[in-house]
Amino acid sequence: MEVSEDAALTTALRRGTIEYCVLALLDKRELYGVELVQQLSTGLGMTTSEGTMYPLLSRLRRNGRIATTWREAPAGPPRRYYTLTPDGEAALTHFRTEWVAFRSGVDRILGTEIR
Amino acid sequence: MMTQTDELVAAYLARVEQAASRLPAGRREELLGDLREHIEIARAESETGTEAEVRTILDRLGDPESIVAAADTQTDIPRVTPPPPFTPPPFTPPPFTPASPPRPNLKPLWVLLGLLAVGAVIVLCLGLAFFVPSDSGPAPSVENAPPAPAATATATVEPSE
Structure with a gap:
């Protein structure tokens, strides 16, 4: 019960933020699916739910915030690289501002400000 | 041809397909395609491609139901986001809807106006047909007029005489 509550909490915390983590990772450089999903799951402690990120990626692609391009790989099958679109870049910039304001508000209320 | 690890992957994808x-x-097809691609590339990158490694790949992908x-x-x-594109149309229809009901009512009016216009043109043409000869009539009568002043002149002359 405590485990499922913890899971519900982390799910709730990730919701609304994870897609901007995707945009931020792609802002650094383009990544193919396996790389992107592994970096996200490692960074956010979701190493046993990499698969759940593909529906998120397809939504971001449908909404025009990311795009994909196929590239030949030196070894193995060609990779489909995810890239940030100008729309995605604008959304990321906006979220960064919103996030800082939101985070400071929560920190003030919780008493968790870094002094 | 199908190895044990291939079967493992096929069974996993079948579970996803069923849940999806x-x-x-x-x-569904997009999700299955993405997962198939992920497994294929992760296997190509795995060092040995052993069954244990494939199991790890699938474990990291997670439970099909939660995916x-x-x-x-x-x-x-996205169902929540589409409304913005959907709201502009409702703004435009209102101008259209008041405009469209009058249209059926206006149609007979336009037909009437058209008929009236045609009628007016016919009347004008007929009128012109009548007036043009009568205009050429008065013209000679204008020529006849000079004798009239002459007549009046004679009339004025007459008293002087």
Whole structure:
């Protein structure tokens, strides 16, 4: 019960933020699916739910915030690289501002400000 | 041809497909394609491609049911976002709807106006047909007029005489 509550909490915390983590990772450089999903799951402690990120990626692609391009790989099958679109870049910039304001508000209320 | 690890992958994808039966066909195919691609590349990158490594790849992907549940929530979010594109049309129809009901009423009016215009043109043409000869009539009568002043002149002359 405590485990499922913890899971519900982390799910709730990730919701609304994870897609901007995707945009931020792609802002650094383009990544193919396996790389992107592994970096996200490692960074956010979701190493046993990499698969759940593909529906998120397809939504971001449908909404025009990311795009994909196929590239030949030196070894193995060609990779489909995810890239940030100008729309995605604008959304990321906006979220960064919103996030800082939101985070400071929560920190003030919780008493968790870094002094 | 199909190895034991291939069977492992096929069984996993079959579980996803079954769980995804509630998704729209397009989303289901996209999800299965993404997962198939992920497994294929992760296997190509794995050092030995042993069964244990494939199991790890599948474990990291996670439970098929929770992947489909994530797809469910992702289909819900765009459903919320489309309304903005949907709201502009409702703004334009109102001007159209008041305009369209009068149209059926205006149609007979236009037909009447058209008929009246045609009628007016016919009347004018007929009128002109009558007036043009009568205009050429008065013209001679104007020529006849000079004798009239002459007559009056004679009339004025007459008293002087």
